[in-house]
Amino acid sequence: MNIDLQQLQNTYASKLGALEANNTLQEVQIDQLTKENADLKKQLEDLKADSAKED
Known part of the structure; x- marks a missing residue:
């Protein structure tokens, strides 16, 4: 067997x-x-906060 190293x-x-x-x-x-993921989590938290203000 001839293997080309x-x-x-x-x-x-x-x-x-x-x-x-x-x-x-x-x-x-x-x-x-x-x-x-961090940006989306922040956006979600901001939306939750905005929603809580409207209630």
């Missing part, structure tokens, strides 16, 4: 790079969703 290493590095890039993207998306 350079090709194997390149393939591994490429897959590892793709996984790291995907992980970074997911971290950014989580940060964005966390901020959006």
Whole structure:
């Protein structure tokens, strides 16, 4: 069996790079969703407060 170690290493590095890039993207998306969630919670609290004032 003749295994091209350079090709194997390149393939591994490429897959590892793709996984790291995907992980970074997911971290950014989580940060964005966390901020959006906080904004929506604040909007909900503001709406509840406005509704309570009207009652």
